[in-house]
Amino acid sequence: MKKEQVVNCQFSVWYPLFKKHTIKSLVLPIPQNVIDYLLDDGTLVVSGSENNSSQTQTNNSDSDEEDIQWTDDETTTAVTAPEFPEFKIRVQEAINVLGGCVFPKLNWSAPRDANWIALNSSLQCQSLCDIFLLFKSSDFITHDLTQPFLHCSDDSPDPTINYELVLRKWSELIPGAEFRCFVKENKVIAISQRDYTQHYQHIAKQEDSISSAILEFFRDHIQYQFPDEDFVLDVYRDSSGRVWLIDFNPFGEVTGSLLFTWEELTSGKNLTANQTGMRIPSPCLSYRIPRDFLDLTTGEDAYKLIDFLKLKGQQEEEESDEEGEGP
Structure with missing residues (x-):
């Protein structure tokens, strides 16, 4: 995997090329002070929450007890989260344009590993406060900000990255309809069910038609149009059978191989589990x-x-x- 391949998988690089085949999104440049805040190991609590003032008033009215500040030790000092008024306004305007709810990510990654900290374990965000909470809790986001070229094989200087906040219109995607395609030399060599922890009976029954629809979408809209010939493609097949582009990822170990191994994908051995070249989890997972x-x-x-x-x-x-x- 080359550094150039990682650069080409940035959202703002591929989105203009495939805009009509994917979810409506907006991209905002991230100021350096915001990046510094995201990398700060201090408090996760961020200012600017629309609910903070109302919650404080409610708490004060419900109790006459003296306010108590809990700390880890006697020397801990209170940390006030910084304000980003201009950036907050731009983000909120973008969220409103996209319908009031968005799915956030950085140049490459979404904070999928931080959904545990969010309300209802969802990545749906309605404010900058929601986004900050997810981003500061995510190792994926930290990786984007600090080690985006970690697994690259070339020794050339790291390219300069202009970090961006990607806001995608919120869509209720069914996990059993997401698939990952591994592309080598502009050919799909393997397809994996995205949610490799569950066995879905409808996928097993429609495996051939699903695979055919994905391959047709690739040939018509993706093949030879992406800057690299080796890459990983995430797609979604909706209830009507239409296939949508979700994301591009580098062809390398930084990207999850799901139901394959990277040894299989790079060597080409034992790739086809069936005639379609597509793998789905074993029915044993149901038990x-x-x-x-x-x-x-x-x-x-x-x-x-x-x-x-x-x-x-x-x-x-x-x-x-x-x-x-x-x-």
Whole structure:
């Protein structure tokens, strides 16, 4: 994976080329003081929340007790989150243009690993405060800001990155309708179900038609039009059968290989699990069988099998010693 490939997968690079095939979005440059704040290890609480004042008034009216400030230790000082009034106004205007709710991301990544901290575990944002809470809790966002070229093989100087806030019109996407396509030399070599933790029966039944629709979309709208010939493509197939572009990712280990391995994808060996070249999770996932157990029963992980046998042997020795000791 080359640094140029990473640069070409930035949202603002590919969005103008494929705008009519993807979700409506707006891109805003991020001021340096905002970037500094996102990288600051201080408080997660950000100012500018529309609910702060009302919550404070409610709390004061509900209780006559003296306000107490909790701290980790006696030397901890209160930290006031910085204000970004101009940036906040631009962000809110963009959110309003997009319907009042957005899905936020940076040049490459969305804060998917931080949905646990958000209301209802959703990445839906209605304000800059919502976005900051997700971004400051996300390792994916930190990676974008600090190590975007970590897995690149070339030794050339890192390109200069102008960081941008990407706001995408909020759309309720069904996890079972998202797919990841791995493209090498401008050909789709593999397709994986995006949500690799669930087995969806409708995908298993429609696998051929889904694969055909994705390949047709790729040939008609993507092939030979992206700046690189090796890349990873995320798509969504809606209930009417139409395929939409969701995102581009670099062809390399920085991108999740899902139901494949990067060894398979780079070598080209054992790629096709069936005639369509598409992989979906095993029906065994419906029974929530632990992955380690599946590896043991299928022999896919020899080290786990060895560890299991060693543990079993130790247990048998302990049981034998206990029997020999008597009451």
